[in-house]
Amino acid sequence: MIKNDFKTIDEYIAAQPKEIAVLLEKVRATIKKVAPEATEAISYAIPTFKLYGNLVHFANFKNHIGFYPGASGIENFQDELNDYTFSKGTIQFQFSEPIPYDLIEKITKFRVEENVKLSIIKNKKK
Numbered sequence: 001m002i003k004n005d006f007k008t009i010d011e012y013i014a015a016q017p018k019e020i021a022v023l024l025e026k027v028r029a030t031i032k033k034v035a036p037e038a039t040e041a042i043s044y045a046i047p048t049f050k051l052y053g054n055l056v057h058f059a060n061f062k063n064h065i066g067f068y069p070g071a072s073g074i075e076n077f078q079d080e081l082n083d084y085t086f087s088k089g090t091i092q093f094q095f096s097e098p099i100p101y102d103l104i105e106k107i108t109k110f111r112v113e114e115n116v117k118l119s120i121i122k123n124k125k126k
Helices: 009-014 018-034 070-075 101-125
Strands: 039-043 046-050 054-060 064-068 091-094
Touching: 009 018, 009 039, 009 046, 018 046, 018 054, 018 064, 018 101, 054 070, 054 101, 070 101
Parallel strands: none
Antiparallel strands: 039 046, 046 054, 054 064, 064 091
16 A cells, blocks of 8 residues: 555545556445445545545555444354455455455445434434
């Protein structure tokens, strides 16, 4: 990953090698497809989508794309993550394997639904 003080996802992706930038743009498009109302940002120095708080993050690393859907995103899809390296809040999609855009879409959709529900609950408490 090329480190810099990026201000936008466009800047972040443009700074990556071309073959990686193509993959990152597809990850971005996949997220936007299921979360069109989410806003783009750079948070923790990586591309971030926000919708009632952080939704998902992604980043380029030497051998993989890191996808960060939070602990709940991992917990709810553990059965589908057996082919990937993952931990409490991150999944690694190796460049040597096809990127599972359908899985990214499903996890992001789950996170959208989760954040919307949490927002409604918070607003009811006010």
